[in-house]
Amino acid sequence: MSQANPETKHYELICVIVNFGLGSRVLGMAKKNGVSGGTIVLGRGTVHNRLLKLLELTDIRKEIVLMVAEKSLAFNTLEVLDAELDFSRPNHGIAFVMPVGAFIGTGNYEYEFTAEDGGASSMYSAIFVVVEKGLAEEVMDVAKSVGARGGTIINARGSGIHETAKLLNMEIEPEKEIVLMLTKTESTEGIVKAVRDNLKIDEPGNGIIFVQSVAETYGILNA
Amino acid sequence: MNILVSYLKDNTQAVVPIVIIVMLLNFTLVPLSVPVVLRFLIGALTLIIGLSIFLVGVDIGITPMGARTGSSLVKTNKLWLFLLGGGLLGLFVSMAEPGLLVLVNQIEYVTAGGIKASTLLAWVPTGFAIMVAMGFARVFLGLSIKVFFTVGYGLIILLAWITSRTSPEFLAIGFDSAGSVTGILVVPFIMALAVGISSMRKDSKQAEEDSFGLIGAGAIGPILAVMILNMFTPTQDYPVISLEPAMAEVGAIMSPFWRIVPTSMKDSVVAILPLAVSLLVLQRIMLKFEKRQFSRILKGFVYTLLGTFLFFMGVNGGFMEVGSQLGYYLASLDNKIWLLVISFGLGFVTILAEPSVHVLTHQIEEVTSGYVKRKLVAASLSVGVGSAILLSAIRVLVPWLSLWHILLPGYLLAVVMTYFAPNLFVGIGFDAGSVATGPLTTTFILAFTQGAASAFPGADLLRDGLGMIALVAMMGIITLLGLGVVFGVKSRKQGVESDVASKS
Numbered sequence: 201m202s203q204a205n206p207e208t209k210h211y212e213l214i215c216v217i218v219n220f221g222l223g224s225r226v227l228g229m230a231k232k233n234g235v236s237g238g239t240i241v242l243g244r245g246t247v248h249n250r251l252l253k254l255l256e257l258t259d260i261r262k263e264i265v266l267m268v269a270e271k272s273l274a275f276n277t278l279e280v281l282d283a284e285l286d287f288s289r290p291n292h293g294i295a296f297v298m299p300v301g302a303f304i305g306t307g308n309y310e311y312e313f314t315a316e317d318g319g320a321s322s323m324y325s326a327i328f329v330v331v332e333k334g335l336a337e338e339v340m341d342v343a344k345s346v347g348a349r350g351g352t353i354i355n356a357r358g359s360g361i362h363e364t365a366k367l368l369n370m371e372i373e374p375e376k377e378i379v380l381m382l383t384k385t386e387s388t389e390g391i392v393k394a395v396r397d398n399l400k401i402d403e404p405g406n407g408i409i410f411v412q413s414v415a416e417t418y419g420i421l422n423a
Numbered sequence: 424m425n426i427l428v429s430y431l432k433d434n435t436q437a438v439v440p441i442v443i444i445v446m447l448l449n450f451t452l453v454p455l456s457v458p459v460v461l462r463f464l465i466g467a468l469t470l471i472i473g474l475s476i477f478l479v480g481v482d483i484g485i486t487p488m489g490a491r492t493g494s495s496l497v498k499t500n501k502l503w504l505f506l507l508g509g510g511l512l513g514l515f516v517s518m519a520e521p522g523l524l525v526l527v528n529q530i531e532y533v534t535a536g537g538i539k540a541s542t543l544l545a546w547v548p549t550g551f552a553i554m555v556a557m558g559f560a561r562v563f564l565g566l567s568i569k570v571f572f573t574v575g576y577g578l579i580i581l582l583a584w585i586t587s588r589t590s591p592e593f594l595a596i597g598f599d600s601a602g603s604v605t606g607i608l609v610v611p612f613i614m615a616l617a618v619g620i621s622s623m624r625k626d627s628k629q630a631e632e633d634s635f636g637l638i639g640a641g642a643i644g645p646i647l648a649v650m651i652l653n654m655f656t657p658t659q660d661y662p663v664i665s666l667e668p669a670m671a672e673v674g675a676i677m678s679p680f681w682r683i684v685p686t687s688m689k690d691s692v693v694a695i696l697p698l699a700v701s702l703l704v705l706q707r708i709m710l711k712f713e714k715r716q717f718s719r720i721l722k723g724f725v726y727t728l729l730g731t732f733l734f735f736m737g738v739n740g741g742f743m744e745v746g747s748q749l750g751y752y753l754a755s756l757d758n759k760i761w762l763l764v765i766s767f768g769l770g771f772v773t774i775l776a777e778p779s780v781h782v783l784t785h786q787i788e789e790v791t792s793g794y795v796k797r798k799l800v801a802a803s804l805s806v807g808v809g810s811a812i813l814l815s816a817i818r819v820l821v822p823w824l825s826l827w828h829i830l831l832p833g834y835l836l837a838v839v840m841t842y843f844a845p846n847l848f849v850g851i852g853f854d855a856g857s858v859a860t861g862p863l864t865t866t867f868i869l870a871f872t873q874g875a876a877s878a879f880p881g882a883d884l885l886r887d888g889l890g891m892i893a894l895v896a897m898m899g900i901i902t903l904l905g906l907g908v909v910f911g912v913k914s915r916k917q918g919v920e921s922d923v924a925s926k927s
Contacts, residue, residue: 220429223793242792247425256483256722257425263793334628353627357794372913375794377627 211300212274213410216265216281217243218293223263224371227359229284230267233277237360237408238267239330239376266328266356266378268303268410301325302392302411304401324414325388329379329395330358331407336377339395343381346394349420351381360405376407382420385413426482430475433781438471440772444765445745452761453752458676459744465680466741469733470863474778477607477730481782484723485608486615487716488702493619495709502563509559509616513641514552515697516612521690521735522603522865523547530596530889538596542652547600550648551641555613558640562620562633568849569841572636575643576838580831582650587827590653595826597649598893601642602860607731608694610779610858613638614786632846634790639853642896680740687739691731699724734778738866746867750874754819762816762875770812770895771805773868777861780804787851795847799906800855807902808859811894815872818890819879826890833897840904848907856900860892868895 214235216226223240230238243262252258269277274297286292329339336353343351359373383391392409400406445463449455455463496508517523527540527547554575561571586594605613614637621633702720706712712720749769753762774780784797818824841849872891 240793242789252425256719257427257479259426259482261426261429333631334626336627337625355627355792357792372910373794375631375791 210271211268211303211410212271212297213300213412214238214265214267214269214274214277214295214297216267216293216295217245218263218265218285219291220261220263222285222293223265224373226263226265226281226285227267227373228371229281230265230269230277231359233280234273235267235269235277237358238265239356239358239378240265240373241354241356241378266358268300268408298412300410301413302409304392304396304409323385324382324417324420325385326412326414327379327381327383327388327392327395327409328411329381329399329401329407329409330356330376331379331399333375333377335399335407336379339379339399342394342398343379343391346390347387348381348383348391351379354378354380360408382414382417427475427479430478431471434471434474434478434776437775437781438467438474441769441776442467444768444772445749448749448765452756453749455745455748459748461676462679462741463745464741465676466737468737469680469741470737470776473730473733473735473737474776474781475730476726477734477778478781478785480723480726480728480730481611482723482785484720484725484727485611485698486786487712487723488698488705488710488720489612489615490619490622491710491712492705493616493621494623495619495705496616497620497623502560505563506556506559510552510556512616512701513555513609513613514548515701516609517548517551517604517641518544519694519697520604520606520609521694522606522860522862523600524690524693526600526603526865534592538592543596543600543649546648546652547604547645550644550646551601551604552644554644554647555637555641558617558637559620561640562617562637565629568632568636568846571640572841572849572853573838575640576834579643579646579650580834582647583827583830586650586653587825590656591825591827592889593649593653593656594830595890595893597646597653598826598830598896599889599891600649601645602857602892602896603865604645605638605642605779605857605860606865607734607778607862608698608727609641610638610861611782612698613641614782614854618786618790631790632850634850635787635847635854636850637854638857639850639900642853642857680736683736683739687732687735690735691728694731695724695728734862738863742863742867743870746870747874747877750871750876751878754875754878759820762820763813766816766871766875767809767813769809769871770868771809773863774804774808774859775801777859777863779858779861780855783851783855783858791847795851795910800851800903803902803906804855804859804899807898807900808864808895810902811898812868812872812891814894814898815891816875819872819876826893830893830897833894833901837897837900837904840901840908843911844904844907845911848904848910852900852903852907855903856896856898859899860895864895865892 214230218226220242227238227240241264243264245260245262246258247260249258267277278295278297281295282288287295331339340348340351340353354377356376356378357373358376359371381391388411392411396402396409401409442464449460492512496505499505523544527543530538530543531540558571561568583594583597586597617637618634621630624630624633702724706717749765753765756762780801784800787795787800788797814829818826818829837852841852844852869891
C-alpha cells in the first residue's frame with residue numbers, strides 16, 4: 201500500500217459473518233469502539249453433513265455486518281470483536297478486512313479517490329452505495345445516466361451516528377438498501393460524483409458510498 | 424447450528440414459560456392430579472418438537488411454494504387470472520383448516536344443531552377467499568392499505584351493530600370463525616403468496632408494505648359472511664347446552680395420547696392435502712421448479728405434515744385438559760383476582776408458542792432484513808393477547824358486559840390508529856391479529872375460558888366462551904399498531920432535520 205500522501209486517511213471495509221441474531225450485537229460493539237456506523241445483510245450458510253443434506257436441514261441463517269472505518273480503527277475493532285466473540289472457535293463466525301479506495305458519507309471524513317489502491321491499477325472498481333430503503337432505484341437511475349451498466353440492490357438494515365433510538369433496550373436499525381455496481385475505473389469517479397450530488401450523500405444521515413478496486417471481472421459487457 | 428436445532432432452542436424458550444406457570448399453580452392454587460401433570464409435561468415436549476419440525480417444513484416447503492406461486496401469478500399480468508387464482512387458493516386452503524372444523528362442529532353442538540356446521544363451512548371459507556382476492560386487487564391497483572382496512576372494518580362495525588341488536592351469538596361466531604380460519608397452514612401459505620406478489624414490485628418500500636396485510640384482509644371476509652348469513656336466518660333463541668370441563672380418565676398417562684393418534688393424523692392430513700394437491704397441479708402448469716428444488720419442497724411438506732401431527736398430539740393430549748381444569752378451579756376460588764391475574768399470564772406466555780406467530784415474526788424479520796425485530800413483535804403480541812384473555816375473564820365475571828361493548832370501541836380505536844402508524848405496521852398489525860388466534864389459543868385458552876365460564880351458573884357458554892377469539896384478534900391488532908406508532912416516532916433520525924420531511 202503506497203503511502204504517497206500522508207494526509208490521506210486509509211479506510212478499510214470490515215466484514216463480519218455471524219449466526220443470525222448476533223449482527224446487532226457486533227454492530228453495537230463496533231460503534232462503542234468508535235466505528236461510525238454499519239450495515240447488516242441477511243444471509244444463509246450451509247453445513248457439510250451428508251445426513252443433514254438428505255434431510256434438507258443444512259441451512260443456517262447468517263448475518264453479514266459491513267462497516268467502513270479508518271485503518272487503525274478497523275484493525276483495532278477487529279481485535280475487540282475477536283476478543284468478545286472468539287472467531288477462532290468453530291461456529292463462532294468469521295471476520296475480515298479489505299482495503300477501501302474511497303469513502304464518502306459521514307461528513308467529517310475527507311474524500312480522496314485513489315484508483316491504484318493496492319499497487320497495481322485495476323481496470324474495474326466496485327461501488328457500494330448504502331442508502332435509505334426505497335432510494336436504491338434512484339441511485340441506479342442516476343448512475344445509469346452517467347454511464348453505469350447496471351447494478352444489484354441488496355436489502356439490508358443498519359445504523360449510523362444519527363440513528364441511535366432504542367425501544368425496550370433494543371436498538372432500532374432502520375432499513376437500508378445497498379447498491380453494488382461494477383464499473384470501469386475511468387468512469388467510477390463520474391458515477392460517484394453524480395450519485396453523491398443527486399442524493400446529497402455529503403449531508404449527514406443521507407447514506408454512504410465506498411469504492412473498492414476489483415482485480416478481475418467476468419460478465420460485464422462493454423458498450 | 425442447523426435450522427432444526429435453532430428452532431428447537433427457540434421453541435423451548437417459548438414453551439417453558441407456560442410450563443412454569445402451570446407448575447407454579449399446581450403447587451399452590453390449583454393442585455392437579457399427577458397423571459394430568461405428567462400428560463401436560465409430555466404434551467409440552469411433543470409440542471416443542473412438533474412446532475420445530477413444522478417450522479422447518481414451512482421454511483423449506485410452504486414458503487418457497489407460496490412465494491413462487493405469488494410471483495408466477497403476477498407474471499401472467501392478467502388481473503382476472505390473478506384474482507381468480509388467489510381466491511381459489513384461499514378457498515381451497517382455508518376449507519381444510521383444522522381449527523375451523525373444530526369450531527363449526529362445536530357451534531353446531533352448543534346450539535343443538537341450530538347453526539349447521541355445513542352452512543358455516545360453506546360461508547366462512549367463501550368469505551375468506553373473496554376478501555383475499557380483494558386484498559390482491561388492492562395490491563394490484565395500488566390502493567392505500569389504510570383506506571382498505573377503514574372501509575373493511577367500517578362495514579364490519581356497521582353490520583355488527585345491526586347484528587348485536589338481534590342475535591349477538593352471530594357476532595361472536597363471525598369473529599371466532601375469522602380467527603380460526605387463519606390457522607396453521609393458511610398463514611404461512613398466504614403470507615408467502617403475498618411476499619411473492621409484492622417482490623415483483625420495483626418500488627422496494629411499497630413491496631415491503633404490501634408483503635403484509637393479506638391475511639388481515641382475508642379475515643374480514645368470514646366476519647362479514649357470517650353476519651350476512653345472520654340476516655337471512657330467522658332470529659331465534661338457541662337452547663343453551665352447558666359443557667362440563669373435559670375430565671378424562673384419571674389414572675392413564677399415555678393412553679389419552681394413543682387415543683388421539685387417529686384424529687390428529689386425520690386432521691393434519693386433511694389440513695395439508697389441499698396444499699399438496701395444489702403443489703402438484705401448479706408445478707405442472709405454472710411453477711416449474713427444478714428437480715432438485717422440487718424434491719426439497721416435497722421434503723418440506725413431509726416435515727410440515729409430521730410437525731402438524733405432533734403439534735396436535737401435544738396440544739390435544741396434554742394441554743386442553745389442563746386448560747379447562749385451571750379455568751374451572753380458578754373461577755371457583757373465592758378471590759377472583761387470581762382468575763384475572765392468571766388469565767393475563769397465560770395469555771401472555773401462550774401466544775409465544777403459537778406456530779403461526781412464529782411464521783409471521785420470521786417473515787417480518789426476513790422481509791425487513793431484521794429492522795423489525797422478532798422479539799419486539801412477540802412482546803407486543805404477548806401484551807395484547809394477555810389483556811385479551813383478561814378481558815374475556817372479566818366478561819365471564821360480569822354478566823351484563825357484552826362482547827359488543829368491548830369490540831366497538833376496540834375496533835374504532837384500531838381504525839383510528841392506522842392513520843398514525845407507518846403503512847408497514849398497518850399490514851403487520853391486521854395480519855398479527857388474525858395470526859394470534861392459532862391452534863394453541865383456540866384449544867388451550869378456549870378450554871381455559873370455557874372452564875372458567877362453566878364454573879359460573881350465570882355464564883352462558885355460547886356467548887361468553889366464544890368471543891374470546893374475537894378479543895385476541897382485536898387486541899393483537901391494537902398492540903401492534905401501537906408498536907408501529909412508537910416505531911414511527913423513534914425511527915426518525917436525531918439531529919438531522921433535512922430529510923425527515925421527504926420520508927414520511
